[in-house]
Amino acid sequence: MRAGLRAPRRTAAALALVLVSAACAVPAAAQSASTPSPSPSPSPSPSSTISSAEAAATAPNDLEATAASLVADMTVAEQASSVVMGHIGGTDPAAVQAYMQAGFGGFILMGTNIPATEPELQALTAAMTVDPALPPLVAVDQEGGLVSRLHGDDFPASTTLKERPVEDTAAAFTARGALVARAGITVDFGTVADVTADRGSFIYGRALGADPASAAERTAAATIAQEQFLASTLKHFPGHGAAPGDSHRGIPSTALSLDEWRAGDAVPFATGIEAGASLLMFGHLAYTAVDPLPASLSPTWHAIARDELGFDGVAVTDDLGMLLSSGDPAFADPVANAVAALAAGSDLLLMVAGSDAQTAGAMAAGIATAVESGTVPAARLQEAATRVLALRLELAASTARWSVCGDCTPAG
Numbered sequence: 001m002r003a004g005l006r007a008p009r010r011t012a013a014a015l016a017l018v019l020v021s022a023a024c025a026v027p028a029a030a031q032s033a034s035t036p037s038p039s040p041s042p043s044p045s046p047s048s049t050i051s052s053a054e055a056a057a058t059a060p061n062d063l064e065a066t067a068a069s070l071v072a073d074m075t076v077a078e079q080a081s082s083v084v085m086g087h088i089g090g091t092d093p094a095a096v097q098a099y100m101q102a103g104f105g106g107f108i109l110m111g112t113n114i115p116a117t118e119p120e121l122q123a124l125t126a127a128m129t130v131d132p133a134l135p136p137l138v139a140v141d142q143e144g145g146l147v148s149r150l151h152g153d154d155f156p157a158s159t160t161l162k163e164r165p166v167e168d169t170a171a172a173f174t175a176r177g178a179l180v181a182r183a184g185i186t187v188d189f190g191t192v193a194d195v196t197a198d199r200g201s202f203i204y205g206r207a208l209g210a211d212p213a214s215a216a217e218r219t220a221a222a223t224i225a226q227e228q229f230l231a232s233t234l235k236h237f238p239g240h241g242a243a244p245g246d247s248h249r250g251i252p253s254t255a256l257s258l259d260e261w262r263a264g265d266a267v268p269f270a271t272g273i274e275a276g277a278s279l280l281m282f283g284h285l286a287y288t289a290v291d292p293l294p295a296s297l298s299p300t301w302h303a304i305a306r307d308e309l310g311f312d313g314v315a316v317t318d319d320l321g322m323l324l325s326s327g328d329p330a331f332a333d334p335v336a337n338a339v340a341a342l343a344a345g346s347d348l349l350l351m352v353a354g355s356d357a358q359t360a361g362a363m364a365a366g367i368a369t370a371v372e373s374g375t376v377p378a379a380r381l382q383e384a385a386t387r388v389l390a391l392r393l394e395l396a397a398s399t400a401r402w403s404v405c406g407d408c409t410p411a412g
Helices: 052-057 060-072 076-082 093-100 118-127 166-182 212-227 258-263 266-274 299-308 321-325 334-344 359-372 378-396
Strands: 025-030 084-086 106-109 137-140 187-192 231-237 279-282 314-317 400-404
Touching (some): 093 106, 137 378, 166 187, 166 212, 212 231, 231 266, 231 378, 258 266, 279 299, 299 334, 314 378, 321 334, 334 378
Parallel strands (some): 084 106, 187 231, 231 279, 279 314
């Protein structure tokens, strides 16, 4: 179990590392000495009272207390918005900034958000910040290989890494993490900790290993590599490998027992948590011997992650829109799904599929109503908002910026 918050991962010393591959990157300078990327002039959030300099100077162990203090000063509606990660399509910075004025805790970039050039992408991600003291979480699914959003990621991915030395995974995800961070993205939903030897499984090509031990080694390597630059994510807890089927089209299930899970599918997640992953993504899949509910809506699985595996970071749902796509009438209401996920223990509620520009706001309003009516305890929302805010503060305290290195010599 990790003891409290980690030290900031993006210090100039930690980032002074030569990347593997031709697409090298080096820290341009400490943040205080670097030239910031251009961004629109934002309006401060009414609930934010900490300056960028104060955030950068805050000791890691104080971040949670600072976050809790900020959350205490928020209204319930502001807290509710802060635990929602929304999405709209397009590459217009002005449209994205207008969308983020609602106070959402994060934004996920999908393929339709990726412009042709890196400077355009940097301008887009910069526009997402409404309050410079408290940038939102900007996320992407950049696994590499089969799931890749960004241009320029030609690094080895899980399709081949599972059969190569562990060092190759570390090298690939070091380069990948730098590429993602350079774009102004702070969260990568990029580490697939699922494990399966079934080549017919939809997750096989994305998994980093075909057995628990090899998957665990590569999951740890990918986590450590990325955490130098950004907040990495393990997915899809508690493990797609044991549950046949694609959760984009249904709710895969397995009768695997908890003890069987502990001996197999749990291993890469436990190792990745120990390696310092910032986020844990809960999948829409059911281990019926443990809980008939999908893990994303299961208090039992959230308790296992916290109490048994010692995870103390941000619990994020897989795209809640996938529950709508399952066709199960029990999951037909995106607002009800968001409320249920929060109540179960999720901290960050992700919504993409089937959503429009109003969906994230409706989810936040529904969460606020559930808290005000007593359906969800106020303390649960405060806990979630504090975890998300602490991660945002940690990421805001980054002390290095990245630029393309045109003449550095690749390592390896």
